[in-house]
Amino acid sequence: MKGRVKAAVAGANGYAGITLVNLLARHPGVELRQLSSRSFAGKPYASVFPLLDLEGEFVPEPDADGIDVMFSCLPHNVGAARAGAWVDAGVRVVDMSADFRLKDPAQYPKWYRQDHPAPSLLSKAVFGLPELHERELPGAALVAVPGCYSTAAILALAPAVASGLAGSDIIVDAKSGVSGAGRSPSIGVHFSEANESLGAYAIEGHRHLPEVTQELSALGRDGLQVTFVPHLAPMTRGILATCYFDLKGSLAQLQDAYREFYAGQPFTRVVAQSPTTKLASHSNLCLVNVSAQNQKAVVTAALDNLVKGASGQGVECFNIAFGFDRKTSLEGPIQWP
Ligand SMILES: NC(=O)c1ccc[n+]([C@@H]2O[C@H](COP(=O)([O-])OP(=O)(O)OC[C@H]3O[C@@H](n4cnc5c(N)ncnc54)[C@H](OP(=O)(O)O)[C@@H]3O)[C@@H](O)[C@H]2O)c1
Incomplete structure (x- = not known):
């Protein structure tokens, strides 16, 4: 052009x-x-x-x-x-x-x-x-x-699903800052209601869930059961998704799968410590940490919902x-x- x-x-x-x-x-x-x-x-x-x-x-x-x-x-x-x-x-x-x-x-x-x-x-x-x-x-x-939640959840889970190292039952517990709801005022994001408060919503099913399931299923896994619960956090921007699934293999294998999957990717980085939303704030980065507790994998992903x-x-x-x-x-x- x-x-x-x-x-x-x-x-x-x-x-x-x-x-x-x-x-x-x-x-x-x-x-x-x-x-x-x-x-x-x-x-x-x-x-x-x-x-x-x-x-x-x-x-x-x-x-x-x-x-x-x-x-x-x-x-x-x-x-x-x-x-x-x-x-x-x-x-x-x-x-x-x-x-x-x-x-x-x-x-x-x-x-x-x-x-x-x-x-x-x-x-x-x-x-x-x-x-x-x-x-x-x-x-x-x-x-x-x-969507903002979908981006965090898919990037947190794609390498585990694609490698076959994740069990089919996946839980995504995600928190978002209030700018995720847009600029138009509404009661739920009113300062006196959202500030100093934390709560879950759309427990019966959030609109980003079908995007997450569509993209993870396309990685070759039928029968995935994703439970996704969003929360509104008293901060302006940022998403933290904490994802849990049964680990089919060792933690070292899982960490290798993430490093390999995201090798050369400019904006999704596998990091050694569980990331905070502030670390990704105002950047186009998605920071992903891969850990486990017993045989349950715990993957956390942080990004800026607006970037x-x-x-x-x-x-x-x-x-x-x-x-x-x-x-x-x-x-x-x-x-x-
Ligand atoms: N906020 C996030 O973190 C985020 C993340 C990912 C995706 N998104 C998506 O991005 C889009 C915008 O989100 P946002 O957070 O920027 O929302 P927003 O702050 O509420 O802005 C909405 C925009 O649309 C315009 N608008 C509203 N109703 C309209 C109508 N009926 N006809 C024409 N224009 C209308 C508004 O301007 P006027 O009323 O002045 O026309 C405003 O420019 C949404 O589809 C949202 O789902 C948002």
């Missing part, structure tokens, strides 16, 4: 959109052409991005005209209804929502309470987890970036899809504490 890639961000004033714009603004191969938001329509970009040198005004509706790639940071169902027109217009789409992650259209109404708005696009979508799908990404017309769990991974997929170095605009100084 000649010149820089012309990009638009739909839903640019939400948490995923803001993170994307901050990353794309320093991407040498991208020209940010258009940002959309209904509530900021007509207001200057500086009203949301005072520290970026961006000129222009928010538009109320994303418009694909003159755009090469649409980064969609809209809620599920909302972007899917528009995605068909974007793809038909030759615009490539990187979707942060859940709309194109599940391959089986019958799963969508079960988890999202309505029929899929564009089922014919499901077969075109590449599941945007480069550690598993890097080869399918170059040239992709539609990328479905996985590797959303927009950083979106940029990573975009880089591969458009032929840039996978790490472009995703590396920076370690931010700790």
